[in-house]
Amino acid sequence: MSEFDVSRLTGAHIREGVVTGQFTAREVAEATLARVEALEPTVHAFNQVTPELALEAADAVDSSRAQAIADGLDPRDVLGALAGVPAGIKDNMNLVGTRTTCSAKILENYESVYDCTAVRRLLDAGAVPIGKCNMDEFAFGSSTENSAFGPTHNPWDLERVPGGSSGGSAACVSASMATISLGSDTGGSIRQPGALTGTVAVKPTYGRVSRYGCVAFGSSLDQIGPFARTVEDSAAALAAIAGADPMDATSAQQAVPNYVRAAAEGATGGAKGLRVGIVTDLLQADGCSGEVRAAVENAARIYADLGAEVGEVTLPASAHGLSAYYIIGPAEASSNLARFDGIRYGHRVEDPTDVLDLYMRSRAEGFGPESIRRIMLGTYALSAGYYEAYYGQAQKARTLIKQDFESAFKDFDVLLTPTSPTVAFKIGEKSADPLEMYLSDVYTIPVNLAGIPAISVPAGLCPSSGLPIGLQIMADYFAEETMFMAAAAFEAAIEFDARPPLRYESARGTRAAQEERR
Amino acid sequence: MAISEEQVRHVALLARLALTDEQVANLGDELNSILGHIDTIQNLDLEGVEPTAHPLETVNSIRSDVVKPCLSRELALKNAPDTDGTAFVIPQIVGPGGGDA
Amino acid sequence: MAKDRLAQVLEDWEAVIGLEIHTEITSSNTKMFCGCPVGFGGEPNTRVCPVCLGLPGALPVPNEYAVEATVLAGLAIESTIARWSQFHRKNYFYPDMPKDYQISQYDLPFCDGGHLDVQVGEGDGAYETRICVTRIHLEEDTGKMVHVGGAEGRIAGATHSLVDFNRAGTPLMELVTEPDIRTPEEARRFAQKLRLIWLSLGISDCSMEEGSMRVDANVSIRRPGETELGTKAEIKNMNSFRALHDGLAHEIIRQAELVESGGHVVQETRHWDVGAKRTSSLRSKEEAHDYRYFPEPDMVPFQFSEEWIEAVRAKLPELPDAKKARFVEDLGLSGYDAAILSADISLSAFFDSAMSIGGAAKAKAIANIMLNDLAAYLNTEAISIDESRVTPAMLVELVELVDGGTISSKQAKVVFSEMAATGDSPGAIVEIKGMKQVSDTGAIEQAIDRVMTANPSEVEGYRGGKTTLLGFFVGQTMKEMRGQANPKLVNEVLLRKLG
Numbered sequence A: 001m002s003e004f005d006v007s008r009l010t011g012a013h014i015r016e017g018v019v020t021g022q023f024t025a026r027e028v029a030e031a032t033l034a035r036v037e038a039l040e041p042t043v044h045a046f047n048q049v050t051p052e053l054a055l056e057a058a059d060a061v062d063s064s065r066a067q068a069i070a071d072g073l074d075p076r077d078v079l080g081a082l083a084g085v086p087a088g089i090k091d092n093m094n095l096v097g098t099r100t101t102c103s104a105k106i107l108e109n110y111e112s113v114y115d116c117t118a119v120r121r122l123l124d125a126g127a128v129p130i131g132k133c134n135m136d137e138f139a140f141g142s143s144t145e146n147s148a149f150g151p152t153h154n155p156w157d158l159e160r161v162p163g164g165s166s167g168g169s170a171a172c173v174s175a176s177m178a179t180i181s182l183g184s185d186t187g188g189s190i191r192q193p194g195a196l197t198g199t200v201a202v203k204p205t206y207g208r209v210s211r212y213g214c215v216a217f218g219s220s221l222d223q224i225g226p227f228a229r230t231v232e233d234s235a236a237a238l239a240a241i242a243g244a245d246p247m248d249a250t251s252a253q254q255a256v257p258n259y260v261r262a263a264a265e266g267a268t269g270g271a272k273g274l275r276v277g278i279v280t281d282l283l284q285a286d287g288c289s290g291e292v293r294a295a296v297e298n299a300a301r302i303y304a305d306l307g308a309e310v311g312e313v314t315l316p317a318s319a320h321g322l323s324a325y326y327i328i329g330p331a332e333a334s335s336n337l338a339r340f341d342g343i344r345y346g347h348r349v350e351d352p353t354d355v356l357d358l359y360m361r362s363r364a365e366g367f368g369p370e371s372i373r374r375i376m377l378g379t380y381a382l383s384a385g386y387y388e389a390y391y392g393q394a395q396k397a398r399t400l401i402k403q404d405f406e407s408a409f410k411d412f413d414v415l416l417t418p419t420s421p422t423v424a425f426k427i428g429e430k431s432a433d434p435l436e437m438y439l440s441d442v443y444t445i446p447v448n449l450a451g452i453p454a455i456s457v458p459a460g461l462c463p464s465s466g467l468p469i470g471l472q473i474m475a476d477y478f479a480e481e482t483m484f485m486a487a488a489a490f491e492a493a494i495e496f497d498a499r500p501p502l503r504y505e506s507a508r509g510t511r512a513a514q515e516e517r518r
Numbered sequence B: 001m002a003i004s005e006e007q008v009r010h011v012a013l014l015a016r017l018a019l020t021d022e023q024v025a026n027l028g029d030e031l032n033s034i035l036g037h038i039d040t041i042q043n044l045d046l047e048g049v050e051p052t053a054h055p056l057e058t059v060n061s062i063r064s065d066v067v068k069p070c071l072s073r074e075l076a077l078k079n080a081p082d083t084d085g086t087a088f089v090i091p092q093i094v095g096p097g098g099g100d101a
Numbered sequence C: 001m002a003k004d005r006l007a008q009v010l011e012d013w014e015a016v017i018g019l020e021i022h023t024e025i026t027s028s029n030t031k032m033f034c035g036c037p038v039g040f041g042g043e044p045n046t047r048v049c050p051v052c053l054g055l056p057g058a059l060p061v062p063n064e065y066a067v068e069a070t071v072l073a074g075l076a077i078e079s080t081i082a083r084w085s086q087f088h089r090k091n092y093f094y095p096d097m098p099k100d101y102q103i104s105q106y107d108l109p110f111c112d113g114g115h116l117d118v119q120v121g122e123g124d125g126a127y128e129t130r131i132c133v134t135r136i137h138l139e140e141d142t143g144k145m146v147h148v149g150g151a152e153g154r155i156a157g158a159t160h161s162l163v164d165f166n167r168a169g170t171p172l173m174e175l176v177t178e179p180d181i182r183t184p185e186e187a188r189r190f191a192q193k194l195r196l197i198w199l200s201l202g203i204s205d206c207s208m209e210e211g212s213m214r215v216d217a218n219v220s221i222r223r224p225g226e227t228e229l230g231t232k233a234e235i236k237n238m239n240s241f242r243a244l245h246d247g248l249a250h251e252i253i254r255q256a257e258l259v260e261s262g263g264h265v266v267q268e269t270r271h272w273d274v275g276a277k278r279t280s281s282l283r284s285k286e287e288a289h290d291y292r293y294f295p296e297p298d299m300v301p302f303q304f305s306e307e308w309i310e311a312v313r314a315k316l317p318e319l320p321d322a323k324k325a326r327f328v329e330d331l332g333l334s335g336y337d338a339a340i341l342s343a344d345i346s347l348s349a350f351f352d353s354a355m356s357i358g359g360a361a362k363a364k365a366i367a368n369i370m371l372n373d374l375a376a377y378l379n380t381e382a383i384s385i386d387e388s389r390v391t392p393a394m395l396v397e398l399v400e401l402v403d404g405g406t407i408s409s410k411q412a413k414v415v416f417s418e419m420a421a422t423g424d425s426p427g428a429i430v431e432i433k434g435m436k437q438v439s440d441t442g443a444i445e446q447a448i449d450r451v452m453t454a455n456p457s458e459v460e461g462y463r464g465g466k467t468t469l470l471g472f473f474v475g476q477t478m479k480e481m482r483g484q485a486n487p488k489l490v491n492e493v494l495l496r497k498l499g
């Protein structure tokens, strides 16, 4: 077995190494699983690690390479775009052979009986499933503290949150317990943890990726997207999972462009002529830390240096984003979560006296406090007499937010904001006041309400804390190519390659210990 | 628009959540705090603005009427809390609801 | 009894009735939002998938056929078809609803308005009344529950229930009428006519027994001349047209007697108990309904173009009223015969098929056999026309044999029975049984000569004025000719020879 450090291998490296026979997919999988074994007890990125599925998938990649060679074919043409790439999967996506718990007690023992389209596509492209990633229960939260199975720790500082709700997906990539991962983003749940863990995190255009098989939170807001350590890997992962799906009536029919090529062009060609708008009103908003603001202003200067035309823009209606989001999201969620009733699956209370009692107590026992809060809020907002005042108004505010973006994209190709107003906060710091937590998503929420794509890329480390800061780059509907191009140009320019200062036994040492135990 | 304790209990019944008195009290406070923030939306003049139910302006997304394979009954019942091997078993139904299809 | 009592009550009270009719689109191959097959029965939970079981993460995709069928239904009753429409979620918990919300339609149904003109009563008391339709929308059906441990599988007294989701997600059209109906008979006629239209469109088997067509009614009473509506009760579980009539009649009487004795009607759902012949309250304390409708975010809206709507309209078949008019005006049938034939999809299709084979000139003769011999046969055998061995071509051939004088109409009845039993063609039956009618005058004369020779005293009697003996001679001659003589000719020759 060759020795290599999976934390220094990108997905592109892994595929190349597997294609050329430099190493096998099994070796990559084993090295990654060893790393998981070493780090997982401190990070807790996974609800379930899936070594059997991983090795089976890796072996399938290796044998299809062998078969290609035997058939006189070039493995490069035969193997998938993600051949051998270790991947984490958020625990709200179904995969047969795993439990899909949404980090909720009510689904603690739920076993998937069908595959989520995006996961299926990722695995069909050769990705190797390492495990199901921890998350805020039902994706309600921005810290992964709202998990029935305990919080995930930020690999950059184990006392801090990794962000959320896709905190496990972000942490496992950040800690190189996977090379890529899938998360879902309803109000920032991919981008905000991406920012807090120093990873690249993509929320595609609404409809770009099928939602089939991903447990719904806010159906008109949810999108699945990838985490990676490089823009190129995130582009390859999105290319693998994007595209129309007959099982999702809201999936878009548009052809999927070559995102990897767009990223490569950005990395080599800079940002000449790119029209970059810095969103000044959001940047000046209260609650945004000075260091985060400075990092974004620095990013704008970098773009100017790269030959971009940098200008200023405002998105005034985004001021209502939080209100609109905390009506629409919970309203849709309250309905989407009705099905967890203890009849067909999920937690059922002991000895219910009748069906009503079964419903009332199974749900009260099975849902955590934040789920209950959102279900209550959404039910109230939709209930008789309040619909127009809340849901009706929120939908109209959504129109204004959409119109702001449409007009901004007449003048600019991409827009810049911070991804999160602050760097990673301490575990427990914001859990007392739910509203405080909700404010973590002020920059990401308008993007979901409008449905446009956005990416968070590392914009350097915060000088005072040494924690990563994320830059959010937003693009027009289905303009993911422009988004990747702009992100790759920035990534190449700042040369961010810091890794979390995690201390762990070497993968080799762990494996030796493991073998000794046998 | 402050939410009363009685409303909290009504909403909890609609949502089928058995809340303790303590939960009712806490949720009342929390919801009022959140609503206090959200309520600003009610003061917006949005007269004449069309609502957006969906980010994309697509229409007529349909499927042709072609039969696809079903789940096996084993898989359909796999996660059932209680089953007789053919159907989902539930306790007696009393009280309100149902039959409105 | 109830009928007379109802008439009495309706002298003092006016009943106001609106119907809600749910019809499963049983002609659809698949369910409303998934690829599972639609069908009655099947082993429990074998026609299910992640979508119709409401498994976490599954999403609905609407069935093109069901949407078109609903629009076709709307066009048949002159609804306005929406140019812009969408599905909404109707939120409420019930164990037969996999997602605990029903995907239905709210303020933007596919079909808006419409009406049916209904003939009520026969003879002098007959009248026509127009019943307006509020809307038709499309939704998904629920699963089914079997209640165990109580009496007769009823929910009351059951210890537990078994839930089967095979039916869950079946496309379901819901039609709502305006409160234009005034009597149970009008309600029955409306429902029957609607069923006939749905059957003509081929969108549903409309079986009230199997629940693919379900009629619920809202009933209130008021004094004649009043314009305000009284408090209404909703009546469910009327599983046949008769039950619809009787359930409404009993409810109207109940309400009138209640109010007359100083009580008042409460708004509630009542269950028609066909055995006990009464409606009873279904729920003691009615939960205030709060369905929290909102636009279904898992789907996008529908935009129907003028061209598409017209293309659907072009698929409208001839509807029962038009069919009846054509039978009378073009084919010369009596109004009565035309009404019976047009009121049954299979009969009218059979008749039309016979017309296209045999031509309009045979219309009356064909209708005659169908409404007499065929109807009696089907009734005796208790089978439908589609199950019988009789085909339109066979009836045409039978009529041709009679018209051409090959067999008598009396023989035709024998041939009909034979062909219905065996499925053999009338020509073959006539051939095999040697039933050909003899119209050769020479042969008839010879036979009559033999009969007269053998019965000289009767000849004498007849000639002596006992003309009633003619029947005797006809019988003897027919016997001599083994029943195959043309009776008209026998008569003629006998009169000549005896005279």
Ligand SMILES: [Mg+2]
Pocket: B100, B101, C104, C139, C174
């Ligand atoms: Mg309905």
Ligand SMILES: [Zn+2]
Pocket: C031, C034, C035, C036, C047, C048, C049, C050, C051, C052, C053, C169
């Ligand atoms: Zn299905």
